[in-house]
Amino acid sequence: MRHPGFQKGSKPLLALDNPFPMELPENLFGDKWAFVQLPFSAVKEEISTLEARFVFGAGLDLDLLGIEVDDKTLIPGLAVASSRAKPLGAWMNGLEVCSVEADTARASLILSVGISTRYVYATYKKTPVTTSEAEAWEAAKKACGGLHFLAVQDDLDSDDCVGFWLLLDLPPPPV
Template structure:
C-alpha cells in the first residue's frame, strides 16, 4: 500500500452518537513512511491535467506511437464518416471478439424513457446494456405500452442468445424507480439484481449516446426532462455497524492510485476499483488524488459491512459540517461530522476542490490504525453528475 499523505489539519473522532472532538495535530500518525501533503499545497484546480470530465474510450481503440498532421486529419475524417453512418434508430449489438464471453459475469442495465417521440407522439423507451469494460454493448428501443418485467426478461434472454454470451451472475442498475421491474425480470432468470450507482461505464455511455444518438434521432425533443430523475434523499444517521473511530482527509499521487488498481484483486478482500484507462483519465503521476481514511480497531468487520453497500461517493456538506456517504441507488448517510470553523471549512472546501480538479476521482480507505502498513478495504470512487436522460 502506498503511503497516504495526511493533511496538516487535525483528525476527528467519530464514536457512535457522540459529538466528535478535535484531536491535536501531535496525535496524528501518518502511515508507514511519514509524508505530509497539506491540501493548501495542492496546485490550483486549473493546473491539474485531469480536470476534464472522464470520457469512455472504445475497447477496440489502439494507441499510436507516432502521428502526423495528415494522419490526424485522416482519423478525424474517418470519425466524421462513422458518425454520419450511425443510424440513431437502429439496434446495437456488439461483443468484443477478443474477449472470452464466459468472463463477462456482470452487466449494467438501464431501462428508461428517452427524449424521443415515436409515431404516436409517445416517448420511446430504451434498454441499454453493457459490461464495465464495454466489451458487451446492446441497445433496443421499445414503445411505452410494453414496459414491464416480461418484456425486460425476454430482452435480456435474447441478448444471451444473439451474442452467444451466458446470462450474467449479476445485473447492476442505478434507477430506484425501476427496481421492481428489473428485480422481477432478473429473479425469473436466476440473476442477482443489484441497485447501485457504481454503474460508471453505463452512466458515461448514456451521456455519450445523448450526444451521438438521441440528438440525431428524428423524434428527438430538445429540452425534454428525464422521466425518472435520480434520487438524492436527505442523509440519514449512520447505522452503528458502520461507525469508525477516526477519520482524516488524505491524498495519494496518481501513480500510487494506479499501483493500487494493478494489484487490486490480489491485495484487497474488500473494496471496489475502476478502469481508469477505459474512463480516459489522463493525469501526471504526481497529481494528488484526494481521499478519506478511516481508522478502526474493528477495521475488518467494518470493511466487510461496507463491502455489501455498493459505495459510490463521499462528499462534504460544508453548510452542515459533515461528510456524506452515498451507497446503493438512493441511500445517503451522515458519515462523519466536524466542528465548524474557518480552518475546517477551508480544509473541506479544498478537499472538494481537489476532487473536482481530478475529474471527480477520489477514494475511501479503511485501516486498523493510521500506523497500519496497509488498508483493509479500498474503494476507488467517482463523483459524476447524473446522465442527461
C-alpha cells in the same frame, strides 16, 4: 447518445433526486478519519493489489470512463481507521460505494451508496479551519475530475489498507 431512439433536448422520464442523508448504520462507523492525498501511481498500485492481498474494495475502469490522470497527480481521499477494520471493510464491500462529499454547511461527510442512498458518514466541529480543510478537499476532487478514494485501515498511521475504493463524483444520470 448513440441509441437510435435518442432525442437531444428531450426531458427525462424520471428525475432522480439527491435525498437528504440518513443516519449511518452502526456497523459502518469508524473510530477516526482524516482527509488524505496519494499520488495517482500509489492509488493505481493499491487498486492492482486488491485481489492479491485479499483486501476489500473496488476500482474503476478509467479507460472506459475516458479519464486520464498523470501518475504524479495527488488524488484526494478519506482514510478511516477502526479497531474493527476488517468487519468494517466487509460491510462497506457489501454496499455500492459511490462517493464521499464534504458538506461544509452541515459540517459533515456524506457517503453516497447505490443509486439514491446517502448517509452522514462523519461529522466534525465547524470552525474556519475545518471548513477551509473540507473546501480544499472538495477543490482537490474537482481538480481531479471528481476522482477520490476511501481507505479503511487499522490505524491512520498505517501504510496498509483493509479496504480501498476508488470513487468518482458524477451527477445522477437523467432517466
